[in-house]
Amino acid sequence: MPYIDTHTHLDFAAFDPDRDQVLSDCARLGVERLVVLGVTRSNWQAVWQMCKQHTSLYAAFGLHPMFMAEHAAEHVTALQQCLAERLGDARCCAVGEFGLDYWHKGTDRAAQQQLFEAQLQLAVEYQLPSLLHVRKAHADVIATLKRYRPARGGIIHAFSGSSEEAREYHKLGFKLGLGGAATWPQATRLRQTIAQLPGEQLVLETDSPDMAPAFHAHQRNSPALLPQIAAQLAALRGESVAQFSARCWQNSCELFQWSA
Numbered sequence: 621m622p623y624i625d626t627h628t629h630l631d632f633a634a635f636d637p638d639r640d641q642v643l644s645d646c647a648r649l650g651v652e653r654l655v656v657l658g659v660t661r662s663n664w665q666a667v668w669q670m671c672k673q674h675t676s677l678y679a680a681f682g683l684h685p686m687f688m689a690e691h692a693a694e695h696v697t698a699l700q701q702c703l704a705e706r707l708g709d710a711r712c713c714a715v716g717e718f719g720l721d722y723w724h725k726g727t728d729r730a731a732q733q734q735l736f737e738a739q740l741q742l743a744v745e746y747q748l749p750s751l752l753h754v755r756k757a758h759a760d761v762i763a764t765l766k767r768y769r770p771a772r773g774g775i776i777h778a779f780s781g782s783s784e785e786a787r788e789y790h791k792l793g794f795k796l797g798l799g800g801a802a803t804w805p806q807a808t809r810l811r812q813t814i815a816q817l818p819g820e821q822l823v824l825e826t827d828s829p830d831m832a833p834a835f836h837a838h839q840r841n842s843p844a845l846l847p848q849i850a851a852q853l854a855a856l857r858g859e860s861v862a863q864f865s866a867r868c869w870q871n872s873c874e875l876f877q878w879s880a
């Protein structure tokens with residue numbers, strides 16, 4: 621059974637000691653394609669180098685809302701150049717990671733919104749999917765997407781919203797990224813929501829090294845855990861692993877315009 625990890629930070633230092641081992645574990649376990657997301661201008665080059673070295677890796681480039689202090693106005697121009705240079709190269713598969721994060725009370729929402737819109741504009745311009753980080757900000761993200769209507773849609777990564785929000789994203793052409801969060805028994809509301817989401821909207825992800833599943837609590841998360849995470853999510857939905865995983869594979873291929 622093949623899998624696509626639509627969201628990993630395999631370039632992070634947590635993988636420095638054994639990155640090649642993780643990738644060979646992925647190959648052995650059927651995690652055939654992985655999307656590695658740039659989060660600040662400073663990591664784009666490393667992400668790109670890695671993706672050129674390994675045929676299973678695909679790159680996305682963005683300016684993450686949790687790292688506002690590291691971004692500068694000219695980084696949007698740099699992102700535009702980065703995307704323009706790679707236009708037509710299948711290895712560069714999306715804009716991301718970007719979005720809105722209202723977790724911290726004191727955050728400058730206006731600055732986040734401006735950066736969010738600048739990157740959505742690039743996704744529209746270069747006709748790429750948007751890989752979005754959305755925390756406590758679904759209403760503003762949905763309202764903004766309704767104004768921009770990016771034709772390629774994208775993924776709401778680590779989705780933990782409501783069924784109503786899922787429906788709004790569906791109308792806007794957005795898939796929902798599911799991973800380790802729902803493997804925790806205490807995530808009752810999320811587990812109930814996931815059981816009811818339409819299968820055509822779901823894709824798999826790990827967000828590794830973060831968001832470890834419950835069966836691997838407080839350890840480094842890894843894309844090699846994706847098949848086990850998928851098995852738990854399938855059980856939650858009352859589907860067979862084969863059926864659920866095949867659907868997620870197909871949904872991801874459609875979104876990225878990859879051959880199945």
Ligand SMILES: [Zn+2]
Pocket residue numbers: 627629657717827
């Ligand atoms: Zn991420």
